[in-house]
Amino acid sequence: MLDQKLIRENPTSVEENLSLRGKVHNISHIHELTVKKKEIDIQVSSLQFESKKLSKLIGQEISKSPNNNSPELYNLKRKGNEYRTKISDLEEQQRTLDKQINSEISNLPNFLSKDAPIGKDxxxxxxxxxxxxxxxxxxxxxxxxxxxxxxxxxxxxxxxxxxxxxxxxxxxxxxxxxxxxxxxxxxxxxxxxxxxxxxxxxxxxxxxxxxxxxxxxxxxxxxxxxxxxxxxxxxxxxxxxxxxxxxxxxxxxxxxxxxxxxxxxxxxxxxxxxxxxxxxxxxxxxxxxxxxxxxxxxxxxxxxxxxxxxxxxxxxxxxxxxxxxxxxxxxxxxxxxxxxxxxxxxxxxxxxxxxxxxxxxxxxxxxxxxxxxxxxxxxxxxxxxxxxxxxxxxxxxxxxxxxxxxxxxxxxxxxxxxxxxxxxx
RNA sequence: GGAGAGGUGGCUGAGUGGUUGAAAGCGGCUCCCUGCUAAGGAGUUACAGGAGGUAACUUUUGUCGAGGGUUCGAAUCCCUCCCUCUCCGCCA
The missing domain is CATH 3.30.930.10 (Bira Bifunctional Protein; Domain 2)
Structure with missing residues (x-):
């Protein structure tokens, strides 16, 4: 398995190396997917951060007054619900991307040593x-x-x-x-x-x-x-x-x-x-x-x-x-x-x-x-x-x-x- | 194959919805004390990923067999799967 990070950051060097095997390996598609996944990873991470903070806050409110039914609390919960919807939507995308990336990368052969003699067959x-x-x-x-x-x-x-x-x-x-x-x-x-x-x-x-x-x-x-x-x-x-x-x-x-x-x-x-x-x-x-x-x-x-x-x-x-x-x-x-x-x-x-x-x-x-x-x-x-x-x-x-x-x-x-x-x- | 039990940190083992990455013990590490040995005391100690920094480090996310789901919030509730152990059966 090739390093996903390397594919994301330096796709041309990967392509050049693999093409010495005598077959064209076009990795632009994988490259796109890895870039997209990275963006989503970052989004998910920060949304989770916010949502976690909010849950703690709600927990604190409830332990202060266990039978709290105030509209404020209701609103907090609704906001949490919004976070969850967004996050699970993005996570779904993450899973799909992960699968695609994995299946494509696992079909790519290893890098060639620069010491291996170059040849066709x-x-x-x-x-x-x-x-x-x-x-x-x-x-x-x-x-x-x-x-x-x-x-x-x-x-x-x-x-x-x-x-x-x-x-x-x-x-x-x-x-x-x-x-x-x-x-x-x-x-x-x-x-x-x-x-x-x-x-x-x-x-x-x-x-x-x-x-x-x-x-x-x-x-x-x-x-x-x-x-x-x-x-x-x-x-x-x-x-x-x-x-x-x-x-x-x-x-x-x-x-x-x-x-x-x-x-x-x-x-x-x-x-x-x-x-x-x-x-x-x-x-x-x-x-x-x-x-x-x-x-x-x-x-x-x-x-x-x-x-x-x-x-x-x-x-x-x-x-x-x-x-x-x-x-x-x-x-x-x-x-x-x-x-x-x-x-x-x-x-x-x-x-x-x-x-x-x-x-x-x-x-x-x-x-x-x-x-x-x-x-x-x-x-x-x-x-x-x-x-x-x-x-x-x-x-x-x-x-x-x-x-x-x-x-x-x-x-x-x-x-x-x-x-x-x-x-x- | 039949019946049952269970999977929590390096190990043992608590924990059935809330600021819990997780009590306690063992082990590990650091220091103190004790002229050896034995023992004692204080502190510390999970892992993985991302971002930032030459770095020490800072910050953030995830992880309690795996994957889904419910919920503002899951080790804890629901579903699916995997694995381990015990007894019976079968077998080398």
Whole structure:
């Protein structure tokens, strides 16, 4: 959520910033509404002041002479009645304006960082660095072929259970998934993150707080009988965990790591990544999340990204770091670094983590603040995958494949998996 | 799902129409006394928003679960919703 005051006082700068996302955002209408609301706020305030004075006066008169029926008293009451009519009329206008302003502002995306590369779409994203040597050989198998050969997961049967884009992990596949979750959680908790295991169902307010609603209701699954949705990412419940709180400044930064299943409708992605573990309606993810001092979010962004990177390094998976351009940035983010892992079968890098600095966008929507110099100030929030489990498994299968059909398990993961090699069992 | 009880400041807990943002206690803060410890005394202490000021601060509005309503005036009366707790049922 953008700052209403800023829209009221400096609408052009807001428009300029948002237009870098590649779409024209005309905010003149919201601007008008905020100005109008401000005027009414001031009127209401002063009318309430007068009316309150009058009520006190009437109270005093009545307590002096309890059976007072004088015309003076009657007139005072009539005057009070006039105040009330005026005030409730203005309050009605306030409510209407509030609703309009809120619904329009909550559809506006976050400000862009001035450091984000300017560009139209994903083709303008900037590769910052690469790590490791991408595996480039002939006759490499895809992870779904490996999965089928080693009997690690099953897609076809899963459509019976649910529908397409769901998967059932089997035997060593399930074991590997579990090992990855534990490995990542252990790494991050040792590194100063507090582990959370939040609810998988979240209410509308939570989704609004982190920016998925109202605009992207199509992208999450909704429970029809309740005001509950299947959480698309742990970012949602973690943001909501501190909704309407004022956090002690000394506690900052608060760093959480959470494993959660994630549910996404993937509307509009028909035909893309239909095989394997890349794009599913349900997947597991270990998420990193910071609540931090607003003056330090830029450093925090570097840190959360390198914390996510550390997992890829430990697993010895080649990857690159990409600075997402303005036209490709997510709704809530002001700047995002994607980590993309090398997938040998398709000879390309695929997103495995997205690390975003949301500034005070989510904190304002969720009202998460801290006191700085006695003033309540919205915190900054950052989130990053550390990492997406299914895609990590895909990367391990493809990068670790051996000529005999087995898969080498990265050394760091072997103790969790219970073996350094994955064979048909 | 059935029955009942309840939501008041950091906490406990009074308060059924009037100058009440709210008694009392606990806790917190400041000072005094006591050579340690324990105890005692005085004072102070809700939150959020707006306006003005570099600032200390001043001023104003709102807030007793949320939202409406009645009234000159609502924590208190009416309506709607949400949540919590207890018992029973069901369940991991």
């Amino acid at each position: 994903e083709n303008n994203n900037v590769q910052v660095k690469t790590w490791g040597t991408p595996l480039k050989k002939q006759n490499l198998k895809s992870h779904w072929e490996i999965g089928e050969n080693l009997n690690l997961f099953e897609s076809i049967k899963s459509t019976k259970i649910s529908k397409s884009r769901f998967i059932t992990l089997i035997g060593n596949g399930a074991r590997l998934e579990r090992a990855l979750i534990n490995f990542m959680l252990d790494m991050h908790t040792k590194n100063g993150y507090l582990e959370l295991m939040p609810p998988a169902l979240v209410n509308s307010e939570s989704l609004t707080g982190s920016g998925q609603l109202p605009k992207f209701s199509n992208e999450s699954f909704k429970c029809s009988n309740d005001d509950l949705w299947l959480s698309p990412t742990a970012e949602v419940p973690i943001t909501a965990f501190h909704r309407n709180e004022i956090i002690d400044f000394k506690q900052l930064p608060i760093k959480y790591v959470a494993y959660s299943p994630c549910f996404r409708r993937e509307a509009g992605s028909y035909g893309r990544d239909t095989k394997g573990l890349i794009r599913l309606h349900q997947f597991n993810k270990v998420e990193l999340y910071w609540f931090c001092d607003p003056s330090k979010s830029s450093e925090a962004h570097q840190k959360i990204t390198s914390d996510a990177e550390s997992i890829l390094k430990k697993l010895n998976l080649p990857y690159r770091l990409v600075d997402i351009c303005t036209g490709d940035l997510g709704f809530s983010s002001s700047r995002t670094f994607d980590l993309e892992v090398w997938l040998p079968s398709s000879q390309c890098y695929r997103e495995i983590s997205s690390c975003s600095n949301c500034l005070d966008f989510q904190a304002r929507r969720s009202s998460v603040r801290t006191k700085i110099n006695k003033k309540n100030t919205y915190l900054h929030t950052l989130n990053g995958s550390g990492l997406a489990i299914g895609r990590t498994m895909a990367a391990i299968l493809e990068n670790g494949q051996q000529s005999d059909g087995s898969v080498k398990i990265p050394d760091a993961l072997a103790p969790y998996f219970g073996s350094n090699s994955l064979k048909l069992s």
